[in-house]
Amino acid sequence: MSRPGSRTSSHAGGSLAGVRRFLGENLGFSGARNIAAWTVAGVVAYSLWVKPQKQAAEERKAAQVAARQHAVEKGLIETDKASPLPDPQLTGLQRGSKKQP
Numbered sequence: 424m425s426r427p428g429s430r431t432s433s434h435a436g437g438s439l440a441g442v443r444r445f446l447g448e449n450l451g452f453s454g455a456r457n458i459a460a461w462t463v464a465g466v467v468a469y470s471l472w473v474k475p476q477k478q479a480a481e482e483r484k485a486a487q488v489a490a491r492q493h494a495v496e497k498g499l500i501e502t503d504k505a506s507p508l509p510d511p512q513l514t515g516l517q518r519g520s521k522k523q524p
Contacts, residue, residue, distance in 0.1 A: 447453050494500045
């Protein structure tokens, strides 16, 4: 038994109507054709702008990796994995004048 004011499974249809009303009032979706038109527009926009940009970025990244690998193989650059130790004078860990060698 359900008490007055409690939510039951009969409100499931009401929440769908609320979603439809929200989309219709705020986003301009008024019917099935309108939603289909927005879907088609979104797919076209994704196909024309987003997907080519992602592919171009992937191609640039692959070309950079290939160029770096080629340079390492030819000995043009060295891959030093060790990071340099920071100078305590420049990082503010020590005060005073820096000693000149």
